[in-house]
Amino acid sequence: MGKNSQALSFNYKALEIYQKTFSPNHPVLATVYNNIGRVYQDKGINSEALSFFEKALEIREKTLxxxxxxxxxxxxxxxxxxxxxxxxxxxxxxxxxxxxxxxxxxxxxxxxxxxxxxxxxxxxxxx
Known part of the structure; x- marks a missing residue:
């Protein structure tokens, strides 16, 4: 498994745990969404990167x-x-x-x- 694939896997596992643990607008979710976006950007999958960056921004604009x-x-x-x-x-x-x-x-x-x-x-x- 490549580093990007492994990073995605770990971040999605973290996301699953955090979604069960925290409210939908908790800042930790924004961090995980941002991390997933960075991996997609590194892989050149810009549409997915943008989607996750926008999710992170939405939470941050509401909570910060x-x-x-x-x-x-x-x-x-x-x-x-x-x-x-x-x-x-x-x-x-x-x-x-x-x-x-x-x-x-x-x-x-x-x-x-x-x-x-x-x-x-x-x-x-x-x-």
Whole structure:
């Protein structure tokens, strides 16, 4: 079994346990959905990745404050999928949201800020 397949298997097992243990909007479910999305993205299955990233975002938007780094991570992940499937306008919108949150919470020299800014530059080159 390849590493991605094994990661999916473990994450789906975790999801099954957590769905029985926690409420449907518990943040731990958002983390598992995000992890599953990352594996699908690594496998190049963008539609599945996007679906799981959106599930994670839905929970995070309901349970976290408006300016939380986990929201920025979700926006960044969704932007990445949109970039890879050629939806550059959507990618830019999500990256701008990620940057807004990150700028409010991180020091100005934090590497994540440069990462998001570089993503924005890459998207703008495609528009």
């Amino acid at each position: 404050p408006s300016y939380h780094l986990d929201l920025a991570k979700s926006y960044n992940n969704i932007a990445s999928v949109h970039y890879h499937i050629g939806n550059y306008t959507k990618a830019l919108s999500f990256l701008e949201r990620a940057l807004d949150i990150s700028q409010r919470l991180l020091p100005t020299n934090h590497p994540h800020l440069q990462y998001v800014r570089t993503g924005i530059e890459m998207v703008k080159e495609k528009l």
